[in-house]
Amino acid sequence: MNGALKITLAASLVAGLAACGNDDERSGPLGVLAQTASQVVAQRRAADQPVVAPKSPQEAAAEALRVNPGPLIQAGFESLDRTQVMALTGQNGALRTYMTPAEEALILRGGMLVGTRGLGHDLSVAEPQTETLIRAGATGTGVRIMRYFAGDGVERPLQFSCTVGAGPRPGVTVESCQGHGTSFQNSYMVAGGQIAVSRQWIGPNLGYVTIQTLRP
Amino acid sequence: MATTLPIALVLGSAGTTAVAEPMYGRSMSTYGLPGGIDTPTAETLPDGTLGATVSWSDYARRSNIVFQALPGLTTVLRYSRIDGINDYRDNGYITDRSLDLRYQVLDEQGWRPALAVGLQDFLGTGVYSGEYIVATKTVTPSVRVSAGLGWGVLAGKPRTIDIDDEGGTPNVDDWFRGGARPFASVSWQVNDRLSLVAEYSNTDYVARYSNGQVFQQGDEPGSSLNLGAYYSFGRAYQVGVYSIGGNSFGAQFSIALNPREAPYPSGLEKAPAPVRPRPSPGADPDGWSGVWAQDPTAQPAIQAALGDAMADEGQILESMALSSSRAEVRLRNTRYINQAEAVGRTARLMTRALPPSVETFVITSTAEGLPTSSVTLRRSDVERLENTEAGQIAAASVLSDAPAGAPGLVRSEGVYPRFRWSIKPTLNLGIFSAEDGLTHEVGAEARASYEIAPGLVLTGALRQRVFGNIERRGPGIPGQRGEYYTAEEYEADPSLETTPEGVPRVRSDTRMYSGNDSPVIPELTLAYYAKPTPAVYTRVTAGLLERAYGGVSAEVLWKPAGSPLALGAEVNRVRKRDFDQLFDFRDYEVTMGHVSAYYEFANGFTAQVDVGKYLAGDKGATVSLTREFANGWRLGAYATKTDLSSEEFGEGSFDKGVTLSIPLGWATGQPSRERVNANLRSLSRDGGAQLNVRDRLYDQVRESHSVKLYEGWGRFWR
Numbered sequence: 001m002n003g004a005l006k007i008t009l010a011a012s013l014v015a016g017l018a019a020c021g022n023d024d025e026r027s028g029p030l031g032v033l034a035q036t037a038s039q040v041v042a043q044r045r046a047a048d049q050p051v052v053a054p055k056s057p058q059e060a061a062a063e064a065l066r067v068n069p070g071p072l073i074q075a076g077f078e079s080l081d082r083t084q085v086m087a088l089t090g091q092n093g094a095l096r097t098y099m100t101p102a103e104e105a106l107i108l109r110g111g112m113l114v115g116t117r118g119l120g121h122d123l124s125v126a127e128p129q130t131e132t133l134i135r136a137g138a139t140g141t142g143v144r145i146m147r148y149f150a151g152d153g154v155e156r157p158l159q160f161s162c163t164v165g166a167g168p169r170p171g172v173t174v175e176s177c178q179g180h181g182t183s184f185q186n187s188y189m190v191a192g193g194q195i196a197v198s199r200q201w202i203g204p205n206l207g208y209v210t211i212q213t214l215r216p
Numbered sequence: 217m218a219t220t221l222p223i224a225l226v227l228g229s230a231g232t233t234a235v236a237e238p239m240y241g242r243s244m245s246t247y248g249l250p251g252g253i254d255t256p257t258a259e260t261l262p263d264g265t266l267g268a269t270v271s272w273s274d275y276a277r278r279s280n281i282v283f284q285a286l287p288g289l290t291t292v293l294r295y296s297r298i299d300g301i302n303d304y305r306d307n308g309y310i311t312d313r314s315l316d317l318r319y320q321v322l323d324e325q326g327w328r329p330a331l332a333v334g335l336q337d338f339l340g341t342g343v344y345s346g347e348y349i350v351a352t353k354t355v356t357p358s359v360r361v362s363a364g365l366g367w368g369v370l371a372g373k374p375r376t377i378d379i380d381d382e383g384g385t386p387n388v389d390d391w392f393r394g395g396a397r398p399f400a401s402v403s404w405q406v407n408d409r410l411s412l413v414a415e416y417s418n419t420d421y422v423a424r425y426s427n428g429q430v431f432q433q434g435d436e437p438g439s440s441l442n443l444g445a446y447y448s449f450g451r452a453y454q455v456g457v458y459s460i461g462g463n464s465f466g467a468q469f470s471i472a473l474n475p476r477e478a479p480y481p482s483g484l485e486k487a488p489a490p491v492r493p494r495p496s497p498g499a500d501p502d503g504w505s506g507v508w509a510q511d512p513t514a515q516p517a518i519q520a521a522l523g524d525a526m527a528d529e530g531q532i533l534e535s536m537a538l539s540s541s542r543a544e545v546r547l548r549n550t551r552y553i554n555q556a557e558a559v560g561r562t563a564r565l566m567t568r569a570l571p572p573s574v575e576t577f578v579i580t581s582t583a584e585g586l587p588t589s590s591v592t593l594r595r596s597d598v599e600r601l602e603n604t605e606a607g608q609i610a611a612a613s614v615l616s617d618a619p620a621g622a623p624g625l626v627r628s629e630g631v632y633p634r635f636r637w638s639i640k641p642t643l644n645l646g647i648f649s650a651e652d653g654l655t656h657e658v659g660a661e662a663r664a665s666y667e668i669a670p671g672l673v674l675t676g677a678l679r680q681r682v683f684g685n686i687e688r689r690g691p692g693i694p695g696q697r698g699e700y701y702t703a704e705e706y707e708a709d710p711s712l713e714t715t716p717e718g719v720p721r722v723r724s725d726t727r728m729y730s731g732n733d734s735p736v737i738p739e740l741t742l743a744y745y746a747k748p749t750p751a752v753y754t755r756v757t758a759g760l761l762e763r764a765y766g767g768v769s770a771e772v773l774w775k776p777a778g779s780p781l782a783l784g785a786e787v788n789r790v791r792k793r794d795f796d797q798l799f800d801f802r803d804y805e806v807t808m809g810h811v812s813a814y815y816e817f818a819n820g821f822t823a824q825v826d827v828g829k830y831l832a833g834d835k836g837a838t839v840s841l842t843r844e845f846a847n848g849w850r851l852g853a854y855a856t857k858t859d860l861s862s863e864e865f866g867e868g869s870f871d872k873g874v875t876l877s878i879p880l881g882w883a884t885g886q887p888s889r890e891r892v893n894a895n896l897r898s899l900s901r902d903g904g905a906q907l908n909v910r911d912r913l914y915d916q917v918r919e920s921h922s923v924k925l926y927e928g929w930g931r932f933w934r
Contacts, residue, residue: 019635021636021638021639022635022636022638028404051768089489089490090489090492091493092490092491092492092599092602092603095490095602095603097487099487102486103486103487104486106491107490114603116933117487117601118484118485118486119482120482120484120885121480121481121482122934124482124606124930124933124934125603125604127605144362147605148481148482149482149483149930150227150229150476150481151227151474151475151476151477151478151481151847151933152264152476152845152846152847153478153554153845153846153848153927153930154846154927155605155930156227156607157605158223158227181222181223201389204223204227
């Protein structure tokens with residue numbers, strides 16, 4: 001407790017020194033680092049603080065459905081160990097952008113993951129040739145291209161070869177992909193051409209996300 | 217792209233042209249390159265790696281900075297404290313800078329070993345001067361063997377050091393001469409973290425001087441066998457211990473950063489507002505017909521709404537021209553390191569703010585109030601290509617020069633005049649000073665800028681030192697190495713402001729400007745930027761231009777948006793400022809300037825050549841070469857040679873240095889245009905000294921020009 005307080009004080013002192021002014025553009029390296037440090041501290045505090053009654057994903061979903069009249073999904077990011085309700089913020093043709101309150105986004109096309117934003121290791125865009133097979137519940141093979149930012153700031157494609165078929169559980173279609181020394185398995189529950197529930201691989205760093213449609 | 221490389225190589229550390237994992241070094245030598253202990257190997261580091269190794273032993277404390285400038289080219293800048301050698305300072309050690317180059321001629325392939333050629337300490341007075349050819353072969357996946365031929369120090373035949381040489385120039389005549397002897401090493405990668413190295417080395421750690429003095433550094437090695445153990449931890453660190461000849465021991469620490477390995481490669485910025493497609497013509501007949509454009513209240517309302525939305529994205533909507541079918545916005549990007557991200561986010565906001573009949577989007581970037589380039593997009597392409605590969609929207613867009621004005625352009629309310637201020641702590645560090653070791657100065661700086669109109673900026677700064685050990689002093693006393701004039705002596709005798717060789721002291725008395733306990737004014741300027749034609753930019757800056765000079769600086773730059781070539785010229789009439797850094801001047805006055813050519817090569821290299829007259833009135837040229845990554849990392853080197861002789865210039869013979877700039881967003885993931893900059897120059901000398909005027913045109917203008925814009929284009933849909 002004491003330690004956390006000390007960190008907060010130190011960080012805000014630096015921030016106070018550094019971020020004084022109205023010039024965001026040139027707040028100085030110290031200013032930016034102090035901001036980052038304050039954010040980290042804020043996050044830690046948020047995590048430390050005992051929430052009055054930690055909401056289960058079910059309770060969070062129920063509350064979101066009550067508050068928000070629009071389309072909603074619930075996304076469980078496995079590597080981040082968090083489950084969040086995301087609301088529709090834009091629709092361009094079949095593409096739907098869902099966002100968390102912190103403005104992290106998942107972009108879906110009829111439930112198929114097409115991209116992520118704001119997560120740090122985002123999937124820029126996925127081009128799955130297996131999409132029609134999956135929606136039709138058919139069996140077959142196809143190529144899946146996933147584009148990411150490499151560390152040097154250039155967008156680079158990864159190409160995987162995928163096999164689509166029925167999974168061990170009835171009603172579940174499984175897409176198994178391989179390439180670049182790794183492999184992953186996406187699972188989809190399709191109803192009427194729409195993917196209602198799925199577990200899909202975002203990328204090498206973020207791993208899998210489980211997506212459940214709360215309100216289509 | 218048909219690659220099957222492992223993910224880590226595609227997204228992490230390897231270039232796109234690699235066909236197999238190149239032979240990367242596993243441990244660093246005491247000289248800071250991939251190698252054995254004292255001997256080199258033919259290994260490299262991943263392209264672009266920037267690293268540092270500090271190595272301590274009875275022989276020396278070496279601080280090495282390594283940069284893998286090209287996939288095969290490894291460069292090292294070294295600052296050593298060499299024990300056992302006495303010079304005029306009589307400290308029992310000397311400090312020495314040295315530079316190494318190694319080129320891997322062949323990478324390992326099949327039965328063929330990797331082969332490299334290297335020059336060690338090849339500039340001037342080299343205690344470590346030597347050359348080598350070395351081959352390295354992977355014997356089993358965990359064992360590598362290297363063998364080579366060394367000359368100079370590597371052959372145990374150190375060259376005689378000319379005590380009168382000012383250093384800094386290559387002694388090509390000595391290279392690969394004086395008899396070669398073999399060296400060899402074997403390294404065993406025990407597991408992911410630990411590697412063991414044994415080597416046979418002929419280095420005898422003797423230094424010979426032209427005045428007959430011979431020094432043994434540390435103890436004479438007991439044998440030619442050296443042993444080392446290295447342990448890697450984290451992503452970037454390595455510690456090692458080693459023994460030289462069985463009787464001397466040493467320890468070292470290395471860090472390696474790769475610009476290609478960002479903690480958050482895609483950034484942590486908030487998701488962009490998605491494209492809003494237009495309703496069907498039936499649903500919004502007025503919007504599609506364009507009759508709304510007749511309404512005089514339409515543009516102000518739209519401009520205000522778009523400006524607010526852009527402000528949330530860190531973009532300033534400076535002005536806008538709107539007709540029923542076309543909209544041009546002029547934006548100032550204050551947040552994203554890649555201009556393409558600013559353009560892409562603005563394009564999406566435009567789909568949300570503009571009536572359906574507007575089909576043509578012109579997004580013009582500005583710098584210092586001047587338009588620098590225009591990206592023209594069709595709205596239907598933005599709608600159609602959202603969430604596709606960024607290359608598609610690049611192909612559907614047009615980049616063009618932007619004229620200073622455009623018909624119908626309306627300035628946004630409240631953008632000008634713009635007043636900005638900040639108070640922030642400052643920290644100056646001096647690391648590579650031979651005399652002083654690590655020096656620092658901590659203080660606070662208040663800075664304000666007032667943009668009166670587009671392109672007209674008043675800037676001022678006030679700085680107060682709080683504490684530090686960079687004290688005020690005069691330049692070195694000629695003929696008495698290691699002795700300095702006191703500040704009082706220097707100030708009392710104006711004749712000291714010219715060296716005995718007749719060179720005006722334009723930079724060598726830079727320490728006279730340090731250590732001020734009262735407030736100083738580092739700069740106070742009025743700058744005017746203009747754009748007489750769509751590809752020509754001009755700047756005039758007047759006032760206290762930098763801490764040591766004030767006057768007028770005028771610059772003109774020709775840089776078409778689609779051209780990798782730019783040409784510029786600059787003329788400055790400046791006077792030396794008084795050491796109190798307020799409003800007084802000293803007697804020295806000079807008109808200087810240069811003409812410049814800039815060229816942006818493919819794969820991120822930029823070259824610049826300046827020819828002209830420098831601060832001391834000497835004439836010459838500066839060549840600089842910079843490597844730049846799409847994520848904003850910049851590493852460069854420059855050299856200036858003027859008509860001053862080596863004797864007139866002094867130690868180092870000519871001016872040279874290394875520059876480094878790392879965007880903070882690379883490290884934190886938060887979007888920011890802030891950078892951490894470092895400038896390592898060999899010495900503060902009077903020859904080839906440039907005026908440090910702020911905001912020269914080239915770097916400002918080219919942010920939104922073809923090479924840089926398309927290099928970062930992947931962020932359009934970010």
